[in-house]
Amino acid sequence: MSAGETRRSIFVTGGASGIGRAVAVFFSERGWFVGIADIDAAGMQETLAQAKDGCASTHELDVRDKRQWETALADFAKAAGGRIDAVFNNAGIGDGGALADQDEDEITRMLDINMKGVIWGAQASHKYLAETAPGSVLLNTASLAGIIGSPGLAAYCATKWGVRGLTESLDAEWAEDGITVASLCPGFIDTAIIGKVNEESNQTAKETLLEQGVEVNPVDIVPEVVWRAVHGDDLHYTVGKMAKRLRFMQRWLPGMVRKEMRKTGIGVEI
Structure with missing residues (x-):
């Protein structure tokens, strides 16, 4: 950062692990001041230790x-x-399985964290982003599950489609304030969310995906996409070849996608 240049800052939820940690470290290494936010105090300290010295702070936050x-x-x-x-409105959880079998607490928790938590984050951040506009950004983490509806992930997909809808609404609503609003739509990323063991199969979701030939990307491909989103003006950013391909197919070949989802799907219990 050159003399007289103002240091930019980014607030990252879900910063104790996974995508949030990778993004926090990446931005700190490039001179940004990073707010690492999470409910996991120990995990935040691990992220802080990996970030560039003097370029981050930690903040306990339950996004609900x-x-x-x-x-x-x-x-x-x-x-x-x-x-x-x-x-970076990134904190989220994932649970899967047949919708008819999911219990109320499981669904409510996903709705509260993945959807309401993103809404509360947007509301609370508006005044700060309006002060640094133009050029300020709200980036919401959606998912490949916010592009196509997948069997076994109905409630999760609903939350991520909701995040995309919120993003598109705020893109219009906040345009006059000079705030850029965008969503991040990753495919399957190698994080803890797909590392849980399914009791029935005795496999992790990652193992099941790889057996099915589904692309699983390393987390270190995500920060560069987030960097582009924070500096760009697109509305939705995919991460990984599969997410890019399926977004294209859903737009131009929706009948084919529907047929394939009914036949095989890409749903796993996460």
């Missing part, structure tokens, strides 16, 4: 709690020198 959002962002703004340039 609107008041915690307000407190965490206010604290981060102070730590960042009074400004927030980007908010």
Whole structure:
């Protein structure tokens, strides 16, 4: 950063592991000040240890709690020198299985974290992003599951389609404020979300996916896409070849995608 240049800042939820950790470290190494937010205090400290010295702070945050959002962002703004340039609304969970068999608590938790948590984050961050606009960004993590509906992932898909819908609405709603709004749509990424063991198969979701020939990407491909999103003006950003291909097919060959999902699908219990 050159003399007199203002250091930019980004607030990252789900920063204790996975995509959030990779993005936090990547941005800190490029001179950004990063807010690492999560409910996992130990995980946040591990991320902080990997980030560039003096380029990050940690903030305990349960994204389901609107008041915690307000407190965490206010604290981060102070730590960042009074400004927030980007908010990466990334925290999320995944549970799968036949919808008829999923229990109420499981579905409610996904709705609260994956959907309501993103809405609360958007509400709480607007005033900060409006102050640093134009050029400020709200980036919401959707998914390949927000592009196509997959068997075994109905409730999860619903939350991620909701994130894409929210993103498109805010792209229009916040345009006059000069705030860029975009979504990140990764395919399957090698993180803890696909590392859980399915009791019936005694396999992880990752193992099942690989057996099915489904692409699983390393987490280190994600930060560069996030970097492009924070500096770009597209609405949706896919991560991985499969996500890019299926987004194209869903747009131009929806009948083929529907037939394939009915026949084989790409759903796994995550």
